[in-house]
Amino acid sequence: MTNTTNNTFAMDVIKGLQEIPKRLYPKYFYDSEGDKLFQEIMDSPEYYVTDSEMEIFTEQAAELSRQITRADQSFDLIELGPGDCSKTIFLLRQLNKDLISFNYLPIDISPDIIDQLEITLPHEIPGKMIKGYRGEYIEMLEKAIKESSRRKVILCLGANIGNMTKDEAMIFLKEIHDLMGSGDILITGFDLIKHPKTIRNAYDDAAGATSRFNLNLLHRINRELEANFEVSSFEHYCSYEPETGSCKSFLISLKAANVKIGKEQVTFTENEFIWTEISQKYTLRQIEELAYACGFIPSGHLTDSRKWFADTIWIKI
DSSP states (O other), X not given: OOHHHHHHHHHHHHHHHHSSSXXXXXXXXXXXXXXXXXXXXXXXXXXXXXXXXXXXXXXXXHHHHHHHOBTTBOEEEEEESOTTOTTHHHHHHHHHHTTOOEEEEEEESOHHHHHXXXXXXXXXXXXXXXXXXXXXXXXXXXXXXXXXXXXXXXXXXXXXXXXXXXXXXXXXXXXXXXXXXXXXXXXXXXXXXXXXXXXXXXTSOTTOHHHHHHHHHHHHHHXXXXXXXXXXXXXXXXXXXXXXXXXXXXXXXXXXXXXEETTEEEEEOTTOEEEEEEEEOBOHHHHHHHHHHTTEEEEEEEEOTTSOEEEEEEEEO
8 A cells, every 4th residue: 555545544543433323334344354355245135136237237238238339439438446356347248248348447446456467357358448547436537538539438336426425425426427428328227215224234244255345344444554443342233214315334442442553642432422424225216317417328228127227318408
């Protein structure tokens, strides 16, 4: 981790833990250990999100290719947070099969992910330019967009939008909109409203992968910021509100504690919580309203067979 990145991490952690209530930002879950733990979550039987979106990409890649391509017009396919590219690879292969001219530009805050994709993808989609960008989504998206005049198709899949409050999502999507050109396409993944138990179980799996993932953030702070969290004194807890569609994860302090983070100190009372993540769920109508509010025209959506997840296609006006 560079000094600049480390300083930003430290500032965000200290700022968040000084807020009332305390908060840590989910983008910092993803160090090398966090990446491994998130893979465990995706492999857990309760976590339906990945499987639902995977079904869309494995079974409807041809339709997605048809909807985003135009005759004799090449484009840059830019993905925010590609992970291991296990879903997107089906679209990449389909585009290659359809003889579409495109470049693939993944953006991720985790340098390990970008390094791996730049090694593996040239063998999967030979002849295509693959250029990764390491850093914050909006900053790197602006850089990637400026580097070519080709039409843009932007992917923001999985839990990216869901990991924001509705207000944060609107701000983020408007920022993307303002960087795009007229006629550019945004494909965004949304987890849909379903039975509350199904949702809650996905974020509190029986094997404890989500708990380890959440607690790893404290381990990371200890490792990288000279902190002394007693991690065993914190416990993962999640709640889901059917009325609002918000599933939230917390770390609960099981006892009073004074925690040192570098030169700063943070005080915890017994049972005080740190809010670490939101997983916002939507209806299709709410998604359409969000598109219009952010300056897009919704042109369609693809869902899995259970209608638990939707990948929506928006066009910039």
